[in-house]
Amino acid sequence: MAKYDHKKIEKKWHDVWTETEIYVANDNDEREKYYNLVMYPYPSGDLHIGHWYNFSGGDFYARYKRMNGYNVLNPIGFDSFGLPAENAAIKRGIAPKTWTYDNIDNMLKQLHRIGASYDWDRMVITSDPEYYKWTQWMFLELYKRGLAYKKKQVANWCTDCNTVLANEQVVDGKCERCGNDVIQKELDQWLFKITDYADELISGLDQVDWPERTKIAQRNWIGRSEGAEVNFKVDGSKHVIKVFTTRIDTLYGATFMVLAPENPLVEKITTKEQFELVEKYISMTKGKTELDRMQEKVKTGVFTGAYALNPINNEKIPVWIGDYVLMGYGTGAIMAVPAHDERDNEFAKKYKLPIIEVVEPINNKKEIMFTAYGKLINSGDFTGLTSEEAKTKIIALLSKEEKATKKINYKLRDWLISRQRYWGSPIPIVYCDKCGEVPVPEKDLPVVLPEEVNMKSTGESPLKYEKDFYDTTCPKCGGKATRETDTMDTFVCSSWYYLRYADPKNDREFASKEKMKQWLPVDMYIGGAEHTVLHLLYSRFFTKALRDGGYLDFDEPFMKLRHQGMILGPDGLKMSKSKGNVIDPDIEVEKYGADAIRMYLSFMGPYEQGGPWNPNGLVGVRRFLDKFYEFAQIICSASNNQDANSIKQADLDKIISKLIDKVSRDFPEMKFNTCISGFMETMNSLVALAKEFPITDNSKVWKKAISQMLLVMAPFAPFLTEELWYNLGNNGSIHLQQWPTSDKSLLIDDLVTVAIQVNGKVRDTLLVSPGAEEVDLLKIAKESDKVAKYLEGKNILKSFYVKSKILSIVTD
RNA sequence: GGGGAUGUGGUGAAACUGGUAUACACGCUAGUUUUAGGAACUAGUGCCGCAAGGCGUGGAGGUUCGAUUCCUCUCAUCCCCACCA
Numbered sequence: 001m002a003k004y005d006h007k008k009i010e011k012k013w014h015d016v017w018t019e020t021e022i023y024v025a026n027d028n029d030e031r032e033k034y035y036n037l038v039m040y041p042y043p044s045g046d047l048h049i050g051h052w053y054n055f056s057g058g059d060f061y062a063r064y065k066r067m068n069g070y071n072v073l074n075p076i077g078f079d080s081f082g083l084p085a086e087n088a089a090i091k092r093g094i095a096p097k098t099w100t101y102d103n104i105d106n107m108l109k110q111l112h113r114i115g116a117s118y119d120w121d122r123m124v125i126t127s128d129p130e131y132y133k134w135t136q137w138m139f140l141e142l143y144k145r146g147l148a149y150k151k152k153q154v155a156n157w158c159t160d161c162n163t164v165l166a167n168e169q170v171v172d173g174k175c176e177r178c179g180n181d182v183i184q185k186e187l188d189q190w191l192f193k194i195t196d197y198a199d200e201l202i203s204g205l206d207q208v209d210w211p212e213r214t215k216i217a218q219r220n221w222i223g224r225s226e227g228a229e230v231n232f233k234v235d236g237s238k239h240v241i242k243v244f245t246t247r248i249d250t251l252y253g254a255t256f257m258v259l260a261p262e263n264p265l266v267e268k269i270t271t272k273e274q275f276e277l278v279e280k281y282i283s284m285t286k287g288k289t290e291l292d293r294m295q296e297k298v299k300t301g302v303f304t305g306a307y308a309l310n311p312i313n314n315e316k317i318p319v320w321i322g323d324y325v326l327m328g329y330g331t332g333a334i335m336a337v338p339a340h341d342e343r344d345n346e347f348a349k350k351y352k353l354p355i356i357e358v359v360e361p362i363n364n365k366k367e368i369m370f371t372a373y374g375k376l377i378n379s380g381d382f383t384g385l386t387s388e389e390a391k392t393k394i395i396a397l398l399s400k401e402e403k404a405t406k407k408i409n410y411k412l413r414d415w416l417i418s419r420q421r422y423w424g425s426p427i428p429i430v431y432c433d434k435c436g437e438v439p440v441p442e443k444d445l446p447v448v449l450p451e452e453v454n455m456k457s458t459g460e461s462p463l464k465y466e467k468d469f470y471d472t473t474c475p476k477c478g479g480k481a482t483r484e485t486d487t488m489d490t491f492v493c494s495s496w497y498y499l500r501y502a503d504p505k506n507d508r509e510f511a512s513k514e515k516m517k518q519w520l521p522v523d524m525y526i527g528g529a530e531h532t533v534l535h536l537l538y539s540r541f542f543t544k545a546l547r548d549g550g551y552l553d554f555d556e557p558f559m560k561l562r563h564q565g566m567i568l569g570p571d572g573l574k575m576s577k578s579k580g581n582v583i584d585p586d587i588e589v590e591k592y593g594a595d596a597i598r599m600y601l602s603f604m605g606p607y608e609q610g611g612p613w614n615p616n617g618l619v620g621v622r623r624f625l626d627k628f629y630e631f632a633q634i635i636c637s638a639s640n641n642q643d644a645n646s647i648k649q650a651d652l653d654k655i656i657s658k659l660i661d662k663v664s665r666d667f668p669e670m671k672f673n674t675c676i677s678g679f680m681e682t683m684n685s686l687v688a689l690a691k692e693f694p695i696t697d698n699s700k701v702w703k704k705a706i707s708q709m710l711l712v713m714a715p716f717a718p719f720l721t722e723e724l725w726y727n728l729g730n731n732g733s734i735h736l737q738q739w740p741t742s743d744k745s746l747l748i749d750d751l752v753t754v755a756i757q758v759n760g761k762v763r764d765t766l767l768v769s770p771g772a773e774e775v776d777l778l779k780i781a782k783e784s785d786k787v788a789k790y791l792e793g794k795n796i797l798k799s800f801y802v803k804s805k806i807l808s809i810v811t812d
Numbered sequence: 813g814g815g816g817a818u819g820u821g822g823u824g825a826a827a828c829u830g831g832u833a834u835a836c837a838c839g840c841u842a843g844u845u846u847u848a849g850g851a852a853c854u855a856g857u858g859c860c861g862c863a864a865g866g867c868g869u870g871g872a873g874g875u876u877c878g879a880u881u882c883c884u885c886u887c888a889u890c891c892c893c894a895c896c897a
Contacts, residue, residue: 614823621837
């Protein structure tokens with residue numbers, strides 16, 4: 001009997017499937033569509049085991065849906081713009097394009113090796129001009145509608161890499177790549193107005209089936225808070241300081257104000273006497289690195305010399321500046337209420353500013369720092385009101401005098417998309433001396449990224465030094481003009497790629513409405529949780545913006561979302577080259593086969609949990625496959641001439657029916673691990689049954705049974721099951737078959753085990769028919785020695801019977 | 813500081829709406845077969861106890877005939893955000 005030779009089998013079917021393209025998603029198909037998507041990879045060079053985990057889970061699901069009669073779209077592509085390509089180019093002298101496309105070739109081979117069932121014809125590569133043409137089109141569309149704008153703004157700047165960094169690339173105040181200091185630098189930047197959609201980005205979450213923690217994280221990131229904007233007049237000047245507060249009920253306790261050092265009002269209101277001190281403080285805060293700011297928990301500030309008038313009582317209060325007030329949130333100024341805010345309290349104590357208590361706890365329990373809602377004191381006419389009542393009344397009063405308005409604030413900032421980098425999509429904007437900022441007309445797209453570029457690190461985009469690119473003519477007046485040289489953040493590319501899969505070869509639109517109607521929105525999206533507040537938020541913004549442009553007729557791009565867990569090294573730590581705990585999937589495939597890895601990854605634990613890679617666990621799964629293969633081969637080679645006529649046949653059918661039932665229930669919940677344990681249990685039962693119900697004498701029923709088992713194993717082990725499926729004499733690929741249904745009548749056992757409890761403790765178990773009545777059971781139970789000894793001399797007070805499960809007896 | 817997740821054997825983990833805790837696998841122990849390459853097979857394996865029995869799902873309470881599951885408090889570990897007014 002031939003042993004399980006994964007190399008031979010996987011090579012064979014890999015070739016067959018590539019040739020016949022069995023996973024093509026048909027645009028014209030009557031069956032219900034199912035759009036199954038995994039987050040496309042960055043072509044870093046090699047597929048690592050985390051990719052495998054992500055993609056195999058997505059692939060299980062696609063195969064399951066396909067077998068359940070859906071017209072499945074299961075595409076793949078590459079997020080191929082980005083900095084690593086540029087770094088490789090600088091380090092090794094390879095052009096970013098060459099490096100990227102070589103990596104894509106390699107990763108495509110690896111994806112085939114996984115046994116992934118993609119529709120390869122729909123591949124999308126974001127660095128292809130046919131793709132980024134439409135990324136640029138998206139930019140223009142947002143630009144037209146005022147959702148893309150340019151602004152001078154402070155950004156993270158790496159002092160070593162000479163480039164701007166996204167917030168997510170700053171780790172603990174340092175550059176994620178080189179580990180050097182990050183400072184704040186003011187630059188002219190392009191931004192997308194994601195804040196316009198802040199409210200809908202919150203409410204839309206109610207429509208989608210996403211992990212609750214992901215929804216919560218997005219809500220927190222958007223950070224909606226309701227409050228009021230209050231105007232404080234600067235004493236003896238025309239200037240007004242606006243502040244945002246959620247606690248207008250504490251207005252009587254505002255004893256000073258603090259402005260952010262960058263607040264433009266600072267230079268206007270600072271007095272002559274204080275000027276020098278203020279200057280000094282501002283230059284000091286500017287020089288601070290991100291790390292300084294994070295470590296420094298002590299609050300600092302200086303007095304501007306100016307005073308403001310509290311609009312509620314005309315009290316004169318001093319105006320300070322301090323860098324604990326952020327320019328980017330609210331109005332860049334606060335009213336400080338040191339009695340009821342910890343930060344203000346710390347500041348007041350340090351600089352000996354007055355502290356006035358204006359709220360006390362309702363239960364009158366004195367607390368050192370009371371920051372919660374309570375009852376007002378020392379608050380003029382409002383004394384005695386609760387915080388909630390006071391809020392409404394104070395706003396009502398001040399609104400009348402135009403001193404305050406209701407206001408909602410968000411933590412969410414507009415999305416900064418400019419990058420001073422080469423390997424990205426050019427921003428389709430031209431600067432003309434006469435006409436100013438001019439968008440490139442749609443007919444001139446794409447603005448092609450030049451290929452031969454000198455990649456030096458100067459702090460400006462290398463494109464600035466490419467004369468052929470940089471110098472151009474103005475599309476409006478035809479005069480001399482220059483191009484925008486910054487490129488777009490790669491997250492722009494990935495904010496709409498899922499739309500392109502519906503119609504990847506369209507050269508007239510980013511995708512036709514017809515095809516998007518056919519496929520979108522995405523029904524199932526699988527990917528890492530690390531994209532929670534980035535890609536997953538940006539994509540939602542794009543979808544809503546395109547919908548408002550009349551291009552889409554749905555509100556949310558991803559109806560169902562699941563995160564795969566993270567695979568750690570065998571030592572339980574995050575895999576990294578420096579720790580030497582990286583698992584190379586290629587080596588494992590060579591040794592154990594793709595099917596074994598797919599199965600092991602599903603067996604190791606709940607899919608959303610992940611965990612450490614355990615080489616022994618993989619061996620265990622491989623052992624199962626070896627045994628299963630040999631067992632199935634015996635069935636395959638049994639001569640096909642006998643017919644069963646035995647009660648044992650019912651046992652066989654029952655085992656298979658129970659498996660189908662289990663897998664069909666666990667699969668939709670992505671409980672892949674229990675599916676695999678189900679296969680193992682089933683095989684153990686089958687091996688035992690074969691001893692009483694010989695395969696050779698009953699080959700027909702055995703062949704039917706094992707074929708059914710293969711069907712439910714097919715999504716996990718596509719190569720092995722395909723091989724055995726044909727060996728059993730079946731026709732057509734197993735992966736295009738219908739998912740089997742279980743025979744419900746076989747799921748009911750003739751006899752069930754009922755546990756007998758006395759006072760909550762199990763004392764015996766009885767094998768009875770499922771129809772048995774409580775009285776009968778009670779009678780049998782009393783006759784059991786194991787039970788009787790606990791009933792001796794006692795009266796039975798009550799008993800409970802849960803059908804086929806438990807009989808609980810309570811005595812005195 | 814805020815938010816989230818997770819605690820079950822030596823290990824990864826099961827347990828349907830509260831109903832026999834530890835399925836499945838790894839590891840380990842003993843035995844068989846003298847077995848070349850990551851062995852196979854059989855038996856055993858939560859803890860204490862010779863046994864009967866008792867104790868066991870991070871800890872302490874509670875609800876219940878019955879709690880890994882529900883409630884209250886608490887401890888530990890991990891992740892994310894973080895001076896957000």
